[in-house]
Amino acid sequence: MFDLERWQEIFDTIRKNKLRTFLTGLSVASGIFILVILLGFGQGMQNGVAKEFEQDASTSVWVWPGVTTKQYKGLNPGRRIQLRNENYDFAARLLEDEIENKSPRYFVRNASVNYGKESLAYGVQGVSHQFQFIENAYMSHGRFLNHSDEVHTAKVAVIGNKIKRDVFKDTLSPVGQFLKISGILFKIVGVYGDIGGEREEERIFIPITTAQKVFNGADYINNMSFTLPPAENFDAAVEQSIKFRNKIESYLKQVHKVAPDDTSAIQVFNPMEQAKRFYNLGLGINLFFWFVGICTIIAGVVGVSNIMLIVVKERTREIGIRKALGAKPWSVIGMILHESVFITAIAGFTGLIFSMSLLEIIGPHIEIDYIVNPSVNFNVALATVFVLIFAGAVAGFFPAWRAARIHVIDALKDE
Amino acid sequence: MIEIKDLHKSYKMGSNSLHVLKGINFSVEEGELVAIMGSSGSGKSTLLNILGMLDELDEGSYTLDNVAIKNLNETKAAQYRNKFLGFVFQSFNLINYKSAVENVALPLYYQRVGRKERQEKALKYLEQVGLKEWATHLPSELSGGQKQRVAIARAMAAEPKVLLADEPTGALDSTTSYEVMDLIQKINDAGNTILVVTHEEDIAQMCKRIVHLKDGVIVEDKKVEQVRASQYV
Secondary structure, eight states, rough: OOOOOHHHHHHHHHHOOOHHHHHHHHHHHHHHHHHHHHHHHHHHHHHHHHHHOOOOOTTTTEEEOOOOOOOOOTTOOOOOOEEEEEHHHHHHHGGGGGOSSEEEEEEETOOOEEEEEEEEEEEEHHHTTTTHHHHHHOOOOEEEOHHHHTOOOOEEEEEEEEHHEEEEHTTTTTOOOOOETTEEEEEEEEEEEEOOOOGGGSEEEEEEEHHHHHHOOOOOEEEEEEEOOOOOSHHHHHHHHHHHHHHHHHHHHHHHHTTTTTTTTTTEEEEHHHHHHHHHHHHHHHHHHHHHHHHHHHHHHHHHHHHHHHHHHHHHHHHHHHHHTTTOOOHHHHHHHHHHHHHHHHHHHHHHHHHHHHHHHHHOOOETTTTOOOOOOOOHHEEEEEHHHHHHHHHHHHHHHHHSSHHHHHHHOOO | EEEEEEEEEEEEETTTTEEEEEEEEEEEEEOOOOEEOOOSSSSSHHHHHHHSSOOSSSEEEETTEEEEEOOHHHHHHHHHHHHHHEEEEETTTOTTSSSSHHHHHHHHHHHHHHHHHHHHHHHHHHTTTOOOGGGTTTGGGSSSHHHHHHHHHHHTTTTTSSOOOOOOOTTHHHHHHHEEEEEHHHHTTOEEEEEEEEEEEHHHHHHHEEEEETTTEEEEEEOOOOOOOGGGO
C-alpha cells in the first residue's frame, strides 16, 4: 500500500488508459451520486411532512358537529347536531386527566367589523384563553385572551398579524386601539402570529363568553378543540390521540342520540393520526429510496466487476509478459486490485462530494410542499462508498486471481 | 550453465497422453550461442518453455547455473525467471501502452531497482540496440525490427544468465532478421549465453552450435562455423 514504486506504476497505467479509467470511475461516481440524491430526497420528504404538521399543536384534536345520516332511536336522519356549552363542559370534566388545553369556539356570523371609518372583512371567533396553545400561535404584540376576560365577559379582541399589516400598517402597535364589531367597541389587547401562514392570521379572537352573550349565541358552540399532553414518543402520542378521539366521539354521539356508526354527525380531526399516515408514507418512501439506492449500488458493483473482468481479460497478455519478466502472482493481483480500489475510491468520493455539496447548496432552498431541506447523513453516505470500494475489490479479485494463475505461455498466446 | 539430464515431458490430451520430450540430454556452456531447430511438433518450444521455467518437467533434472530447478511454485519460478532469464519472443510482447524505455525498465521494476536507476539502465540498453532516440515512443510507433530490438534490450536489462529467444526473427523480413541476428551475435560476443529456437536454416547457421530435435529426441548436435550476420546488413 505504501510502496511508492507501485503507486508510480499504477499512476502510469491510469494515465495511459484514460478512457478505461474514466468509464470505471463514471459508473462508480454516478452510482454514489444517485444514491445520495435519492436518500437526500427521502429525508427531505420526511422533513416536509414534519413541517406540514407544525402549524397546529401536533397533539391537537378538533371536534365539530354535522348532520346525521342514519336514523337512530326513532329519530330521522338529516338532523343538524348543535353542540352546547354543557357538552363542552362535560367532556372537559370527563376527560380532564387527558387534556392539556381546551377551547370551545363560537363563530360570530354576519358581524360587521369597523376600524374608524374603515369596514373590514375578517372572521370573528369566540375562543377560550387556551386556544393560543391549540393553534400554536405566538404573540407579536400584547397578550392573548386570559381567564379573567372570560369571567368578566370583557370586550377585548386579539387580531392576527395579517390584520395588523393590512389595517394598522401606519401604527407601531395596534394594542389599545378599538375595533367596532357590530356596533360594539372591542379593545385590541394583542396581535398573534401563526406559522401556519397568512390564512391563519386573519382572524379576530374574542372571549367565548363575550361572543355568546353579546352576539346572541346563547349557549351554542360551533366546535371544540383540545390538545393532549405530550407523549413519550410518536407511537404513544398516536395511540393516546386515538383513544381520546374514541372517548369524546362516543360521549357526544350518546348525548346527541347519534348512531354509533354515523360518521358525519360528529366529526373528529386529529393531526396525529394524519401525521401517522404521512409518517408511514414517508417511511415507505424512504424505504423505497433505499431500495432503489441499493439497486443502484448493486448496478455500480456489477458495473465495476464487469469492467474489472474486461480489464483483466484485456490485460491477460500484459500479465503474461509481466510474469515472464519476473512478476510474482501476488504482485499481479495486487497491481490490479490496487488500481481498481484506487479508482473506485477516487470516483466514489468524487460522487459523494459532488452530491453532498449539491444537497448542501440547493437543499436549503428547496421548499416545495412535502419536500423540505433534503439532506443526507454523511456517515451513511460514507459507508456506501466503502461498501462500493470493498465490493469492487472483491469483484476484481477473482478475475485478477485467475489471471495471475494463467500459464505464461497461454497468456502470451492470448490475442 | 545449463545442464539437462534425461528430460521427459508429456501432455494429457483427454484420455491420451502425448509424449513430447522423450529423454533429452543436453548441456550449454557459458558464452555459447545455440540454435535449437526442428519442425513444428518436434518439441522445441516445449523444451524452451521448460528451460524458461514457464512449464514444468515430468522426469529428469534441470540445473541452471548450479541451481537445481524443480518443484518450483509460481512465486519462486517468477523470482528465478527474473534473476536468471531473459526472454525474446516471436511476437515481441511489448506492453503497448508503455514507451520503449518503460518496457525496457520493466524487469528492473520487478528486481526492485529504484525508478531513477531503472531509467538510466534502460536508456543504456536502448542505446546498445541503437534506439536511444526512440526511447519515448510507443511500440505502435516502431517498426517490427525496432520492436524486437526493444524486446532484446528489455531481456538484457535484467542482466540474465541466459537469453532465451523463441523464433526471434519469425515475424520479420530477412533484412530485419539479419539486423536482429547481428545484435544477438554482438551480445553473444560480449560473453552472454544465448539459446535461439528457430526453424530457419540461415538463422541457425548464424549460431555457433545447432541442436536438431525430431519427435522429442535430439537427433543431431553439432558445432558450426558461425556466419556473421553483419555481412548481410
